[in-house]
Amino acid sequence: MGEKILMKGNEAIGEAAIRAGCRFYFGYPITPQSEITAYMAKRLLKMKDAAFVQAESEIAAINMVYGAIATGVRAMTSSSGPGISLKQEGISYIACSELPCVIVNIQRGGPGLGSIQPAQGDYFQATKGGGHGDYHLIVFAPSSVQELVDLTMDAFDLADKYRNPAMILGDGLLGQMMEAVEFKERPKVNLPDKSGWTLTGCKGRKHRYIVPFDLDPRVLEKLNKVLDEKYKRIKEKEVRYEAVNIENADLVIVAYGTVARIVKTVINNAKKEGINIGLIRPITLFPFPEKIIAETASKINKFLVVEMSLGQMIEDVKLAVSGKAEVNFYGRTGGVIPSPVEILEEVKKYL
Amino acid sequence: MKKVFGRPESLTDVPFTYCPGCHHGTAHRLVAEVLDEFGIREKTIGICPVGCSVFAYLFFNCDVICAAHGRAPAIATGIKRSKPDSIVFTYQGDGDLASIGTAEIVHAANRGENITVIFINNAIYGMTGGQMAPTTLVGQVTQTSPYGRDPKTMGYPIKMSEMLSTIKGATYISRVALTKPAYIVKAKKAIKKAFQVQLDGKGFSMVEILSTCPTNWGLSPVEASKWLEENMIPYYPLGEFRTPEEVA
Numbered sequence: 001m002g003e004k005i006l007m008k009g010n011e012a013i014g015e016a017a018i019r020a021g022c023r024f025y026f027g028y029p030i031t032p033q034s035e036i037t038a039y040m041a042k043r044l045l046k047m048k049d050a051a052f053v054q055a056e057s058e059i060a061a062i063n064m065v066y067g068a069i070a071t072g073v074r075a076m077t078s079s080s081g082p083g084i085s086l087k088q089e090g091i092s093y094i095a096c097s098e099l100p101c102v103i104v105n106i107q108r109g110g111p112g113l114g115s116i117q118p119a120q121g122d123y124f125q126a127t128k129g130g131g132h133g134d135y136h137l138i139v140f141a142p143s144s145v146q147e148l149v150d151l152t153m154d155a156f157d158l159a160d161k162y163r164n165p166a167m168i169l170g171d172g173l174l175g176q177m178m179e180a181v182e183f184k185e186r187p188k189v190n191l192p193d194k195s196g197w198t199l200t201g202c203k204g205r206k207h208r209y210i211v212p213f214d215l216d217p218r219v220l221e222k223l224n225k226v227l228d229e230k231y232k233r234i235k236e237k238e239v240r241y242e243a244v245n246i247e248n249a250d251l252v253i254v255a256y257g258t259v260a261r262i263v264k265t266v267i268n269n270a271k272k273e274g275i276n277i278g279l280i281r282p283i284t285l286f287p288f289p290e291k292i293i294a295e296t297a298s299k300i301n302k303f304l305v306v307e308m309s310l311g312q313m314i315e316d317v318k319l320a321v322s323g324k325a326e327v328n329f330y331g332r333t334g335g336v337i338p339s340p341v342e343i344l345e346e347v348k349k350y351l
Numbered sequence: 352m353k354k355v356f357g358r359p360e361s362l363t364d365v366p367f368t369y370c371p372g373c374h375h376g377t378a379h380r381l382v383a384e385v386l387d388e389f390g391i392r393e394k395t396i397g398i399c400p401v402g403c404s405v406f407a408y409l410f411f412n413c414d415v416i417c418a419a420h421g422r423a424p425a426i427a428t429g430i431k432r433s434k435p436d437s438i439v440f441t442y443q444g445d446g447d448l449a450s451i452g453t454a455e456i457v458h459a460a461n462r463g464e465n466i467t468v469i470f471i472n473n474a475i476y477g478m479t480g481g482q483m484a485p486t487t488l489v490g491q492v493t494q495t496s497p498y499g500r501d502p503k504t505m506g507y508p509i510k511m512s513e514m515l516s517t518i519k520g521a522t523y524i525s526r527v528a529l530t531k532p533a534y535i536v537k538a539k540k541a542i543k544k545a546f547q548v549q550l551d552g553k554g555f556s557m558v559e560i561l562s563t564c565p566t567n568w569g570l571s572p573v574e575a576s577k578w579l580e581e582n583m584i585p586y587y588p589l590g591e592f593r594t595p596e597e598v599a
């Protein structure tokens with residue numbers, strides 16, 4: 001405990017999940033996340049009361065998760081682009097059934113088979129539901145290997161706390177990079193008891209069922225409202241972000257994950273040229289840190305959203321800014337990573 | 352609600368909502384009787400499909416989860432792996448198991464998952480109003496084979512029991528019918544064997560039950576039974592395709 005070890009991002013996610021008590025992993029190989037699957041195989045196949053299954057597809061994998069979490073255990077699946085698309089029906093079922101699990105998406109270039117290089121084109125899919133119906137995931141956007149670890153552990157806790165699927169939205173760069181990480185001693189959190197809803201056999205109680213449907217529209221509307229209330233609580237309590245240098249900035253960049261790392265370099269480079277750039281880095285994408293963005297918009301009149309997409313998060317930034325400031329966009333896509341130099345060039349256009 | 356005479360404990364008091372002459376009810380009852388006889392109701396977790404038996408959770412007096420269409424064997428895998436001391440069964444229609452869920456059933460069998468599958472082959476999509484199933488017979492008229500199933504463009508009816516019995520991980524595979532008492536006795540025996548295989552930890556077991564859908568076949572219950580015997584049984588022969596002895 002306490003010592004730092006050098007780990008690849010994807011393996012760090014696996015280790016973090018295991019340390020968070022996850023003993024059940026179901027997945028299907030896809031680049032750039034396959035190291036998570038391999039790591040879980042290496043560890044879980046040697047553990048007692050644990051299971052690793054290389055599923056026949058991502059569809060099967062998410063449904064194996066659905067079965068496992070129904071019995072009350074912590075379970076995880078991971079994938080990238082095309083595989084995450086295949087999981088969407090299952091994720092919608094899990095959200096409807098209010099079951100907790102962690103889904104990792106190490107994003108790659110899209111659409112279609114796309115590329116295997118890092119991208120952020122799955123923002124809409126991750127934050128707006130992704131599958132059918134009205135639901136949301138709790139979405140974390142780590143920006144370092146250390147954060148992959150910490151947020152994976154938090155994701156399990158919050159999933160349990162809210163009985164809601166949580167997603168780690170990384171990208172190929174984070175998944176593949178090596179960094180020193182520390183598996184910190186974590187304060188014990190009080191999580192709700194699961195015994196009131198798990199399927200364990202009906203010994204000593206009435207039989208119970210998990211059914212993600214109701215043909216009576218009024219009953220289903222009620223269920224949707226219960227979910228909505230939950231999302232409101234999540235929005236109130238679980239927003240996380242990092243704000244860097246936003247007081248008196250000439251322009252504030254909003255970026256998450258890998259892009260936010262690059263922007264930190266941009267901030268330092270810009271300082272040398274006498275340009276004062278701020279950064280708001282959402283750590284949770286759902287709930288989105290709209291309040292800090294709104295507050296900043298009343299003090300600073302220029303924003304630049306930088307994403308490895310053609311502009312997805314910018315929609316949430318614009319909603320938060322609500323016309324109070326100018327919101328500009330710079331994006332690279334298809335697996336291209338924006339360089340500090342080009343981002344600074346872009347900043348200069350607006351100053 | 353009053354307890355119906357002789358109703359197995361593994362069924363709730365909720366009356367079946369299936370159409371008259373539909374075999375889903377009989378199949379439920381046989382499964383429930385077997386759960387009772389083994390005394391395993393309280394450690395059983397059932398997985399109901401999307402199909403007419405989506406409501407099975409109301410009828411089975413054990414814990415139940417409802418799967419997405421075709422995914423029951425994957426869910427069963429997750430449950431059994433995380434709770435190996437439970438008894439896990441899926442209950443699936445032919446659209447569910449033999450079409451949209453083909454990958455899941457094949458690979459659950461191939462991994463030798465220690466689960467029991469009850470497969471209701473009624474040669475049609477019941478719930479959605481009578482479209483062609485992969486098991487629909489050649490020439491059979493359905494909403495989506497309005498001129499009869501033409502194997503040239505629609506393929507031949509798929510024989511799941513035969514196909515799955517080529518898989519080494521499948522321990523017990525059997526096909527039964529419910530159109531007469533003698534068949535029902537055999538069907539129950541088969542279901543019992545299937546759960547026994549699971550209780551013994553011997554791996555994947557499946558009972559395919561040839562079933563009626565009078566409503567979507569456009570026949571009376573009596574005619575439906577007759578049609579099943581005259582048309583389905585010749586194409587889908589009854590019997591055991593794989594047994595534990597053979598595997599051992």
Ligand SMILES: Cc1ncc(C[n+]2csc(CCOP(=O)(O)OP(=O)(O)O)c2C)c(N)n1
Binds near residue numbers: 471
């Ligand atoms: C992904 C998905 N596709 C399609 C459907 C629509 N659907 C519901 S039940 C069903 C077919 C059911 O037929 P079968 O499995 O044979 O069961 P039966 O009703 O005959 O017992 C279909 C296509 C669905 N619910 N989900």
Ligand code: SF4
Binds near residue numbers: 368374375564565567
């Ligand atoms: S539609 Fe067919 S399968 Fe469904 S309940 Fe009626 S008879 Fe049974």
Ligand SMILES: [Mg+2]
Binds near residue numbers: 444484
């Ligand atoms: Mg059917």
